[in-house]
Amino acid sequence: MTTQKIAIAVIGTLDTKLPEYLYLRSQILQREPSIDVILIDAGRSQVAHEAITIPQAEVLKASGYQNGDDSLQSLPRGEVIKTMIKGAISVTKELRDNGKIQGIIGLGGSGGTSIAAAVMRELPLTFPKLIVSTVASSDTSSYVGETDITMMYSVVDIAGLNEVLKAVIDNAAAAIVGMAQVYAARTLQGRTGRERKGIGITMFGVTTQVVDVARRWLDGQGFEVYVFHATGAGGRAMERLVREGRLDAVLDLTTTELADELVGGVFSAGEHRLTAAARVGIPQIVSVGALDMVNFGPKDTVPAQFQDRNLFEHNPSVTLMRTTPQECEELGNRLARRLWENCADPEVIEVWLPLKGISAIAVKGQAFYDEDADRALFAAIKKELEGSGIKTVEVDTDINDPTWSEDIARRLTNLLDVESRTLKGTT
Structure with missing residues (x-):
């Protein structure tokens, strides 16, 4: 040997x-x-x-x-x-x-x-x-x-x-x-490379259902799926793996780290979040999962200026705060700008917007349901992406509805096929 x-x-x-x-x-x-x-x-x-x-x-x-x-x-x-x-x-x-x-x-x-x-x-x-x-x-x-x-x-x-x-x-x-x-x-043994195409997916507790369905479907299609918990380090890790060439596509369903960066929560991934895949030019579908919330620690650690806001105890260690319409507008602007400002190929980037709720607790009847905030988020994204070449897709469901989970995963694989055909045509 x-x-x-x-x-x-x-x-x-x-x-x-x-x-x-x-x-x-x-x-x-x-x-x-x-x-x-x-x-x-x-x-x-x-x-x-x-x-x-x-x-x-x-x-x-x-x-x-x-x-x-x-x-x-x-x-x-x-x-x-x-x-x-x-x-x-x-x-x-x-x-x-x-x-x-x-x-x-x-x-x-x-x-x-x-x-x-x-x-x-x-x-x-x-x-x-x-x-x-x-x-x-x-x-x-x-x-x-x-x-x-x-x-x-x-x-x-x-x-x-x-x-x-x-x-x-x-x-x-x-x-x-x-x-x-x-x-x-x-x-x-030559096992440093990947035998299957790799796809990164971002997940939070309140977007687990959509991620699980998409992950299982992609795995069944022969892809290697990497799920990243969107806690700051998770988002940065995914961005790093993209930069290192270890991911072929990204299903960025949970962009909540942008809210923590904006408002001052504990799960910020920093200003480079949502830039790597766009710069590298790999296919990505981005959504707005958990942008209804900013994350803090135990309730008594929430800053004093936020004590009168809509707070939700996710567990004894995590307190969530609902984002306002004004914050959601800025989040939509930031999400869209980071994509088009860093975009190498708009043809392989899409933003999908679930119109009936962006997290498990932002649907009708739940603690963070806020139509005005969601509308402000969606409107800002669509306005900012006008003329960019990046497609927006509106779906009449909430983010965890399983009826769209396979659709979004399948669409990502279609974008991978488009990229592969384009690369073959240029060689």
Whole structure:
């Protein structure tokens, strides 16, 4: 059986944590002596040790910093970290792009974690990434983002080796070795690509019914379906997979993250949401699922200025707030503008509008039913898309009615066929 040489990048601030990193290196090699450990120094000051593969000076040079190590010492800590992040990203991406590493691991407090995480966020999804960190038991969203970084809590500070820290590092070493071996086997077998066309779908609890029907139908047609929970990170993850070329079409049924971005809810996906598929030019059908709501945490965390609004406790941890007609008008403008401003091919983009309700609780008789708000949303979208070449489709049903679920999924596959015929005609 053919085997592949495996290498693991170990990245960190060796001027402050060299003993801990040397221990991590030894544990990786103890589990698999044939592995190459590429030790990368992203610290503030230069350190000399025979185990260091890529020294700090090389990382600093890769950052483009021109003033040398002596000048670096006078910079504020935050600027040093930004500089070393830039160099470490350059060095590590080159290693990965050339197939020279099959995994990456780091150790750190907040500073070391910031460096390691920033590097890992630039690496492709499903490439093995692990950080042992003192901040792993808190909110790690700023470190992980929309990626698949694995974070392991160090329990004690990474400041001197002791029984607990050694055991944690032992576990981490075993984990990254196993992850790298599986990744190497997968790439060796040629299983990094997709055997089926991939379709991304966005979903929320209040749009689950339409997504489930569409997902099952697409799966039955031989597509690989990726469902993204529209909680901010979910939307960003889908956008990232589109940019990485890992999705062939998007059924963006649940665009609720735009409402959180506009009003200040907890599930914003940021200003780049709803741009990737349009820019890449892959087929997409967009709808307005859950734009009737802004998401907050427990009811007592809803900002004071919203306490008199129409609030709905989805569960003890999630409170929803109904969007107003004015907010819906702006949401319609934003949704439409992001599509046509980033549009590479309007022929493969459509916006479908379910006229009788845009979520499970926005239909007649439910807490968020508001005809004026929905009309403002639909009117803004149609007006903004006039002359853009992007088609709008109105359906006389609510978003979760199963009678239209297969129709919208089937239409997306038709758009994929159109794109395929167009591409063949241009080759």
